[in-house]
Amino acid sequence: MDPLLLLEQFFNGLQFGVMLFLIAAGLTLVFGIMDMVNLAHGSLVMIGAYLATTFIGWTGSFLGGLALAIPATFAVGALVEVVALRTLYRRNHLEQVLATFGLILFFNEIVRIIWGPISLYSGLPDYLTGQVEIIPGAPYPVFRLIIIAVGLAVAGIIYAIVAHTRLGMLIRAGASNNEMVGALGINIKSLFTFVFALGAVFAGLAGMLLGPLTSVEPGIGEPLLILAFVVIIIGGIGSIRGAFIAAILVGVVDTVGRVALPVLLRAFVTDAAADTAGPAVASMLIYILMAAILVVRPQGLFPARTG
Amino acid sequence: MDRRQIWLSLATLAMFAAVPPLTVIFDQPFYMDMIARIMVFAIAAVSLDLILGHGGMVSFGHAVYMGVGAYAVGILSYYGLDNGFLQIPVALGASALIGLVFGAMSLRTTGVYFIMITLAFAQMLYFLAISLEEFGGDDGMSSMRSEFGGVIDMYDAMQFYYVIFVVLALVLFGLHRLVLSRFGMVIRAARSNDRRMQAVGFPTYRYKLAAFTLASTICGLAGVLFANLNEFVSPDVMHWTHSGELMVMVIMGGMGTLIGPVLGATAFLLLEEYLPQWMEMAMTNAGEHWAIIMGPILIAIVLFGRGGIHALFAATIWRSGGKRNG
Numbered sequence: 001m002d003p004l005l006l007l008e009q010f011f012n013g014l015q016f017g018v019m020l021f022l023i024a025a026g027l028t029l030v031f032g033i034m035d036m037v038n039l040a041h042g043s044l045v046m047i048g049a050y051l052a053t054t055f056i057g058w059t060g061s062f063l064g065g066l067a068l069a070i071p072a073t074f075a076v077g078a079l080v081e082v083v084a085l086r087t088l089y090r091r092n093h094l095e096q097v098l099a100t101f102g103l104i105l106f107f108n109e110i111v112r113i114i115w116g117p118i119s120l121y122s123g124l125p126d127y128l129t130g131q132v133e134i135i136p137g138a139p140y141p142v143f144r145l146i147i148i149a150v151g152l153a154v155a156g157i158i159y160a161i162v163a164h165t166r167l168g169m170l171i172r173a174g175a176s177n178n179e180m181v182g183a184l185g186i187n188i189k190s191l192f193t194f195v196f197a198l199g200a201v202f203a204g205l206a207g208m209l210l211g212p213l214t215s216v217e218p219g220i221g222e223p224l225l226i227l228a229f230v231v232i233i234i235g236g237i238g239s240i241r242g243a244f245i246a247a248i249l250v251g252v253v254d255t256v257g258r259v260a261l262p263v264l265l266r267a268f269v270t271d272a273a274a275d276t277a278g279p280a281v282a283s284m285l286i287y288i289l290m291a292a293i294l295v296v297r298p299q300g301l302f303p304a305r306t307g
Numbered sequence: 308m309d310r311r312q313i314w315l316s317l318a319t320l321a322m323f324a325a326v327p328p329l330t331v332i333f334d335q336p337f338y339m340d341m342i343a344r345i346m347v348f349a350i351a352a353v354s355l356d357l358i359l360g361h362g363g364m365v366s367f368g369h370a371v372y373m374g375v376g377a378y379a380v381g382i383l384s385y386y387g388l389d390n391g392f393l394q395i396p397v398a399l400g401a402s403a404l405i406g407l408v409f410g411a412m413s414l415r416t417t418g419v420y421f422i423m424i425t426l427a428f429a430q431m432l433y434f435l436a437i438s439l440e441e442f443g444g445d446d447g448m449s450s451m452r453s454e455f456g457g458v459i460d461m462y463d464a465m466q467f468y469y470v471i472f473v474v475l476a477l478v479l480f481g482l483h484r485l486v487l488s489r490f491g492m493v494i495r496a497a498r499s500n501d502r503r504m505q506a507v508g509f510p511t512y513r514y515k516l517a518a519f520t521l522a523s524t525i526c527g528l529a530g531v532l533f534a535n536l537n538e539f540v541s542p543d544v545m546h547w548t549h550s551g552e553l554m555v556m557v558i559m560g561g562m563g564t565l566i567g568p569v570l571g572a573t574a575f576l577l578l579e580e581y582l583p584q585w586m587e588m589a590m591t592n593a594g595e596h597w598a599i600i601m602g603p604i605l606i607a608i609v610l611f612g613r614g615g616i617h618a619l620f621a622a623t624i625w626r627s628g629g630k631r632n633g
Contacts, residue, residue, distance in 0.1 A: 102606040287428060
């Protein structure tokens with residue numbers, strides 16, 4: 001097998017992984033401090049993608065579009081928290097799951113009404129469409145490298161916020177005992193709103209970066225959301241560090257597996273059997289990985305709290 | 308399990324039983340198909356209620372066992388094996404085995420981990436079904452209805468309807484007995500306090516796994532009927548939204564009541580059928596956007612509909628467990 005192809009797929013996996021991290025980070029933060037399972041997190045990915053596509057169209061500039069879409073997604077996130085999610089924190093997980101399931105139906109339909117059911121395409125500006133040769137003989141799209149860079153930067157920013165700021169201190173304190181934080185005079189309601197909106201921005205950012213790679217259509221966030229669940233199960237719910245490592249792991253295993261597994265299987269069985277079983281096994285690979293990790297560590301790799 | 312609940316169950320079944328003669332009298336065969344479909348989903352919802360309502364196991368992947376049952380029929384039919392006496396054991400065996408494996412792994416975890424893991428496993432089989440190019444991949448495949456050696460003709464709408472009806476009635480009766488038995492008592496006790504049950508000496512993991520496997524098997528049977536109903540099998544039946552809908556049916560009807568989920572399935576599917584039509588009447592072209600109303604309805608049911616439809620009829624309102632049990 002061509003090592004350069006494998007390397008390229010490794011980078012694709014890395015890019016997919018950081019995108020999953022952007023989604024999983026918000027999900028795990030919200031779960032960590034508010035004890036809330038939010039299925040509608042995938043809708044925020046979709047809303048980010050749509051807002052970016054629209055604003056890029058208005059401003060005629062890719063960066064200008066993102067600059068408008070990011071605060072807009074923050075505002076949507078804050079609005080959703082205040083109107084709908086706030087009432088759900090005290091409910092049990094089953095009720096949270098079903099209520100946010102209802103929210104997904106609502107958001108998908110709103111998007112269909114505003115932007116129509118047809119897929120949208122947001123092109124890339126010329127300066128982002130090129131390719132670079134990181135390793136001689138292996139050109140790689142600039143935009144995908146930028147996604148990796150943005151993902152790593154966001155991971156760094158989250159780490160800096162959580163570990164070294166007053167806000168991060170409140171987030172960590174809220175995760176261990178949010179009633180006590182409230183009792184000590186912190187406005188816990190606005191803290192929750194801020195954290196949720198922050199998570200929405202990360203998810204929205206994933207959608208914004210995904211837009212130019214694929215098409216933007218209703219429901220694009222949902223398959224990603226389920227993968228983000230796999231990520232936080234593997235990483236340990238509530239753990240940002242676990243989410244990061246698991247996201248990269250899932251991204252790379254899924255992407256490389258799809259290319260390498262059929263080739264690998266050919267070494268053991270007939271070509272025809274490998275061509276049939278290869279894609280089937282490859283599509284299950286990350287779930288098998290998840291199951292294997294759970295057998296060894298039922299609370300994930302980095303359990304932050306018992307949930 | 309009070310007397311009213313039994314009367315409610317019998318009344319509901321009596322209404323289902325009366326549908327075919329009425330559709331013949333009023334010449335409205337459409338309704339027989341619709342109620343048949345409702346009863347198939349009711350079987351799946353009742354099986355979910357065993358683990359969700361009675362066992363407190365929030366499985367977010369239950370539709371997958373319907374898919375396993377349906378694919379068992381579809382794949383056997385693809386190879387020309389239409390005999391129901393073969394298809395049903397294979398379908399039940401497959402869904403039991405998969406339920407056992409998934410359950411064994413998922414039940415090592417609790418709470419929100421359990422919700423997400425059952426969802427992830429369901430998604431795994433969904434993608435597996437999509438990758439099966441031989442069996443139509445994403446598009447699915449058409450399949451024949453099962454044959455029962457001339458004893459039952461599944462292509463006869465009336466006979467097919469009563470087959471589904473009898474299965475539903477037997478499942479309701481069987482689970483009703485099971486829930487009242489010692490086994491059911493252990494499952495319910497483990498829902499309220501698992502640790503205490505273990506301390507008393509019950510291996511709750513094994514009990515829960517048995518319940519999970521049984522629920523998967525019954526749902527597989529619903530899948531067999533579903534494949535027969537549609538004469539078509541596709542990965543869509545395993546889509547995670549269908550697992551969500553089964554949960555909604557259980558909540559809407561009333562958790563842990565068995566007959567509640569039957570009413571919930573009825574209400575949900577009727578709403579899905581008629582909400583677009585009502586919206587179309589209110590405003591032209593509004594019908595296609597029915598989900599914008601359906602979503603908030605679901606939220607309202609979850610937030611305010613304690614006890615579901617069942618609570619409207621029954622004297623005692625079933626109260627959900629504490630936050631931690633969710």
